[in-house]
Amino acid sequence: MDGLSGIPAESGNMSLVDRDREAFFHPFTSIKDQKTNGAIVMTAAEGCRIRDASGSEYLDGAAGLWCVNVGYGRTEIADAIHAQSKALPYFHTFNTMANDPVVRLSERLLGLAPANMKRVFYGSSGSDANDTAVKMLWSYNICRGKPEKKKIISRAYAYHGVSVASGSLTGVPMVHQYFGLPLEFARHVSRPDLYRDAPARGFSSQEAYSSFLARELEEMILAEGPETVAGFVAEPVMGTGGVLPPPRGYFQEIKRVLDRYDIRMVADEVITGFGRLGQWFACDSYGIEPDLILAAKGLTSGYLPLSAVIVGEKIWRVFEAASDDGRAFAHGFTYSGHPACAAAAMANLDIIERENLVQRVAEIAPDFRSIFTGKLLDLDIVGDIRTAGLMMGIELVANKGEKRAFPAAAKIAGRVSLAARRHGLLLRALPNSDVLALSPPFTVSHKDMEMIAERARAAIVGITAELRQEALL
Template identity: 35%
Template sequence: MGGLSHDELQQAARDHLLLHFSKQGIDDLLVLERGEGPYVFDTKGDRYVDALSSLFCAQIGYSHGEEMAAAAAAQLTTLAFNTNWATAHPAAIELAQRLAGLAPGDLNRVFFTNGGSESVEAAWKLCREYHLANGQPQRTKAIARDIAYHGVTLGALSFTGVERFKAPFGQAPIDVTHVSNTNSFRGWEGGPVQDEAAFCARLLAEVEDAIVAAGPDEVALIIAEPVQNAGGCLTAPAGYWRGLRELADRYGALLMADEVITGCGRLGEWFGIVREGVTPDLVSLAKGLTSAYAPMGAVVAGERVVAPMAEAGAVFRHGITFGGHPVSAAIALKNIEIFERDGVLENVRALESHLERGLATLRDLPIVGDTRGRGFFWAIELVKDDENATFDQAERDRLVRGFLPGRLREAGIIARADDRGDAVLQIAPPLISDAALLDEIVERLGDVLTDAGAHMGVGTTTGVA
């Protein structure tokens, strides 16, 4: 390593490092230098439970470095690099074959990228090529969901439904209509949904209305996450995805599952959408594809999407120099091997209900209004009173950006405080976590949220301070 001391690293970061989605020049920046199992260690030697899997990426934790290094070394000493531009290499071909075998239905064609935003952009280009090949160039519009996050490159940002991320960068290059998300805690006149079937019907009717308003022959794509991240792990009502599939088929659009977060084991399946009993036309992957031991993303496309191009021998007018990098592909193959060898998916399935029950006990705290999620992907919605009232902007700033980051760090746990919708605290533990570690995470969260409630005056007779 560079050998800089803790203080030198802090100063160098302030002087030279531009942080992602963060205020710049943070005092006492958390700098992590080592990982072991589900734990990470900072430059002062303090240990933290990584209950966020390093932003939903580190699926198998931090103890497989030697195996991954061996896989990388074998590839580097054989062929360090080759593109997938009119050539290919064995690692990318083998990985594409493996992903096709793991995917549902006819999702058999794989295009590699370097991450999530690139995957969403590549999927949109595949979608456009499909409609062009079918003689429908007018299909240039899309349907996405409110508050949903689909990436930050300008194309992917078009699908993102968080206005404050979009407004500074001008007119979006893709015409996207945003419809309601599936927040059942706030989905019925601001309160919890009482009739799931009616809620589902209303959501689907809104999607259909949006398609009709945009022009049924102009909509190219419907995009959604199996569990929506922004807004706090929003699950869909029963029948929702089957309804989206039916609407896409009826109006000639493609259906895409953005699985950058929910894929690669996070929901206990390689493709989380299988839990909905639906096969989409396109799936985006990233994050857990290599368990973050190397950067990589992918789009997995159905045969019917690719057929018009493949049969005509047409050129797919898109490419990424490092997409499908041999070393990343070799690491992804090793990651799949470890998943299968160590029963990683089986562990998530076995412990999902245990984690759900543990988090549900936090609802006894006055500041907790709801707990929701699937697999190892959960959110806790934070409220200001017994009526589940939401915090206003000043209160969210005080809670989400002011109190929680420092208190979580003090508690030795990494989680995500977020307010792209209402105020939530999210966790996504490494998929190797056992019951004891999950219990420890819940206990630490309980301590943090007890203090958060006191800090905000929740549960007192005077309300929020």
């Protein structure tokens, strides 16, 4: 990999793999798999390419976990972190304390966000941003004298995090199993799925399907009691739930229901924020009018952990009025508004603006789609390719005409993902479905997109041949 240096393993890759087995508890990883197969230890990256300790090189088609938007190896961000760490490496933001980069970042985010956004609250992850949103909704209603308004409605297979509160909002079954989740406050309605659910229910019109989903939400609100429901949280495009763009008119129909029952809208833009769909925020793409916006991944492109909850006028106005008696919003984290993280975010936003990367996403998104549909849609097990900006979901099926799924235990997407690694490609197999997710850095070249598609094709073709031998096709 040209120009890609790295930190060599002290005693070779196997030494690091063995040490990993003995020391590191991996998230979202089978302990049995870690013991049997070992870890892939990454050591260096540049642009869209990443290298492991054995010297193997990969095209990163997933930008880490949907987050390395400006690509790897951006020295401007590293330099900003270094400079801030020398000047002020850390100080808290409790009790009216602040620091220069977080003040500047807050002003900048409000300038990029929808006009009704008034303040910014910081954490370190999308999970804690969702937790913060839950507590803000609860506090907002307590301040209004409506403490019983606590339930929050999410959607099946949505992903909002894995902490106790955010994991309850998440609708992915594996996040609930073995943890006693979800907690009682969380409810879930259907996810919008134009490939499977809409035709199965007999909807040929996206608008009619949107109206149906809004009615389902309203029925749940009425069944629970509108006086008990505080908010509705949704990703503009569902990520982990299958890369599912909303049907036309969906969020407008949802808003009419929420307004009718005094329920606040929370837009989880942890994946979609900062240009992933070709606009700074996906709220602008889909006409969403949020009361809270949650952001993380693209805020620093993953160079340091930072999340933000951007607070809308309705909620801020109530908080501000309630503070007249001297009460504090008694919530926050040791690293809320961390100066080095804020400096990383500022440098990241500088790159996005200087290189016009949001507009670039909008310009290359049609090619992103056409390259993959051209190279993959003819394959026997590729049932659907859906995109929004630089997000893509490739759904694998046992029968295209019937949209028949593979047995869940076969884990076909996982097998394709492993095969893709052998071809030098990293992509994501999503949980609870045979969907492969792609979300490359905004700097991805047309040549790289072609290579990613070719390697994905090779992986799918190889697994298809195995499935025929196993009589699964």
